[in-house]
Amino acid sequence: MSASSPLRPVLPADIQSRKGGTPLVVLTAYTTPMARIVDRHCDVALVGDSLGMVLHGLPSTIGVTMDMMILHGRAVVRGLTKAMAVIDMPFGSYEESPQQAFRNAARLIAETGAPAVKLEGGQHIAETIAFLTSRGVPVMAHIGLTPQAVNTLGGYKVVGRDAEAEKVMADAVAVQEAGAFSVVLEKVPEGLASRITQRLTIPTIGIGAGVRCDGQVLVVDDMLGMFTDFRPKFVKRFANFGETADEAVAAYAAEVRDRAFPGPEHAFADVLPAKGAQG
Secondary structure (H helix, E strand, C coil), rough: CCCCCCCCCHHHHHHCCCCCCCCCEEEECCCCHHHHHHCCCCCCCECCCCHHCCCCCCCCCCCHHHHHHHHHHHHHHHHCCCCCEEEEEECEEECCCCCHHHHHHHHHHHCCCCCCCEECCCHHHHHHHHHHHHHCEEEEEEEEEEEHHHHHCCCCCCCCCCHHHHHHHHHHHHHHHHHEEEEEEEEECCCHHHHHHHHCCCCCEEEECCCCCCEEECCCCCCCCCCCCCCCCCCCCCCCHHHHHHHHHHHHHHHHHCCCCCCCCHCCCCCCCCCCCCC
């Protein structure tokens, strides 16, 4: 292999092999420029249906469509050279039947070039995961708080306390047995997430599930401080780009109104200077 050969991209088998090793780093990405940044530092770029809220102003992820996921999925895949793209299957694209799920998963993979999809649900969706994985569709599972089910869950609450713990554990085992190569644990109590991580042979990726998972994921707009409508407890802001952008736009607006921008250095002369002219 020559030194100029492209980097080998991460694939689902690589993620699965990282169980118990160096924690997996996962961030969402929705655009090519952000995908390029994520690609330099992360193992997985998740094209999350959170894009409906952080980019499109929707009140939840429920209104996200297949066309939206494909549009953003293509943009992200174009920006990756090594990190693996995983695309969320949106609400209504897989719940009806395994056959419906396969048609839509196959479309996502074929039209974006991403090697894997993510879908929400535990025991009740295990049959669908098995149907997909047996037909060549790698699946990242997602249990605990499943945002697409927010209307039935009664809000964005912690899932797995007290009597719920047994069900969440059963969900984790079910998606593993169905063939998922990894599983996201969202808003699961830290102790339960640790027990699930110890029990499973596939990697767990936490979001609000404590430090003992095999990896972590955050919404990139949350951790960069670009999405400020609300801030979940589990989010750490590593930057405050929202504030910086607000300050920059305010400065731009002021300079435009004062006719301070554009300056002479930003304008073009009516006549090109003669070649070799001085000054």
